[in-house]
Amino acid sequence: MSMQTSSPVLPLESSADLENKFLVKPILNKIAGSAKSAAFTLGGFTILLGVWYVISKLTAGALPGPFATLSVLWEMFRDPFYDYGPNDKGIALQLFSSLGKVFIGFGLGSLVAIPIGILMGANTFCNKLFYPIVQILKPVSPLAWFPIGLTIFQSAGTATIFIIFITSLWSTLINTAFGVGTIPADHKNVAKAFGFSTWKYITKILIPYSLPHIITGLRLSISVAWLVIVAGEMLSGGQGIGFFVWDSWNALSLEKVISAILIIGMVGLLLDKLFSLLEKKFSYNN
Template identity: 50%
Template sequence: MVSAVFHSPLATAAEDVAAMKVAAPVTKAAAPAAAAVPPYADTKPGFDWNGLLMAVMPPVLGLVLLVLIWSLVSMGTAGSIPTPLDTARQAVGIFSDPFYRKGPNDQGVGWNVLASLQRVALGFGLAALVGIPMGFLIGRFDFLSRMFNPLISLMRPVSPLAWLPIGLLVFKGANPAAIWTIFICSIWPMVINTAVGVQRVPQDYMNVARVLNLSEWKIITKILFPSVLPYMLTGVRLAVGTAWLVIVAAEMLTGGVGIGFWVWDEWNNLNVKNIIIAIFVIGIVGLMLEYALIKIATAFTFEEVKS
């Protein structure tokens, strides 16, 4: 015999009401605990004075140390090296009119900097037009890599100024010879960094391109160029820094208008104040070029490359 137990709906409702009455005191007792939760507090952080201090103080102390050493050297040389104060006064006079013209060899510091930058731009631009495509080819094809690697290894350690007499012999002029020197010293960083970037492209990307039967042009534009861009921009940054270093020495030897020639001309006039001012100008312009290219390279660099 099978027995079954049936519950009446009225009984079930009565049991539910009884359960609610039993649970009600618990709920009322728990209510004050909810009110004990503290209200939302404003946790907005204050200004980071310590971070600002650590960002400002080290550079300031470095400049103070430079001025102190400079002053001691000036005192030790009995005035042969001008003091920082005398140099600052001279700089105020020079930069009050940086673009004056009083003859072919007597121009303001602004014209000299612009002339040097123009030579750097021409030599560097030609090096980029040749070096970047050459780097792609060397990195892409193993045969070209084996063919050009010995030549690059042989020519890259040669001092850029060693190429200056060749430029004077071939181009018969100081200005094209200086541009040639910039070209030959700027091309190697771009070739090497671009080739390394191409060689470090993941092989999986090339396998996918082979499966999709992509043309060589699409492989370069769609796969290689986006991956190689951070390496290429690093080569460009190194090339510009080298070019700015070399142009000063090249202009000292070739003459004409330029920041290097201005340094040499002031030395012939025994104007040490202007030489020191020119040193600071060269450093500031080089720093600005370096900073601008670092920002450009950071903007086009993938996060995994940055880290």
């Protein structure tokens, strides 16, 4: 006589349990992660302010302390758009002037770097042709390019854009070439099997596969561009955050110099975060 064994009946999850599992718990985990990240950020800034305060005391006030500097920074933010002449403008106007030059130079550099990077990654002949040129020009200091730009364009502002262009394109070019050059052979074989045209291969395989690498290159390039703008404007003068730093130093206002450094750092962080979000959006996992 055979005996039938019944399988155990699993208890059904209630709607409250399901809501907690799929809605509440992920939200709580996200909040906890954000709070933890904020705590680390706050801790880091507290250490920075503490070290800064100690150094200012050790230098007997020669270096302005955090409280004096933050007070000046607050005054700068209270009226950021004032315009009292060519050499006396609010910090927002200085910042927008610098960002305009950065995005023009960075944009032009990207328009050159991405096509050449695609050629280098897709074609061995082009890679051998351009690679030595890249390795020779890439390490050149941005300041070394300024006289060249000034000679060509006869304008300090345009020369500044030129040095941003010439120094920011290399990271994008190299990462684009790497992304295109590492397309798996299976992807190429599929394109051949289905008879893809050149344009279809570029739009359906080459660009989608290499896009994360291109965005990584753009992220590195925008950081270089923002780094270069300060040095370029110190040389060119006129208007911009770099000129503001140099002008503040000439006016013996170290509080404004340090305030400008803090603003430069914050803007650089925001630009990096922007491209970091783009990286995550177009990553392979998505």
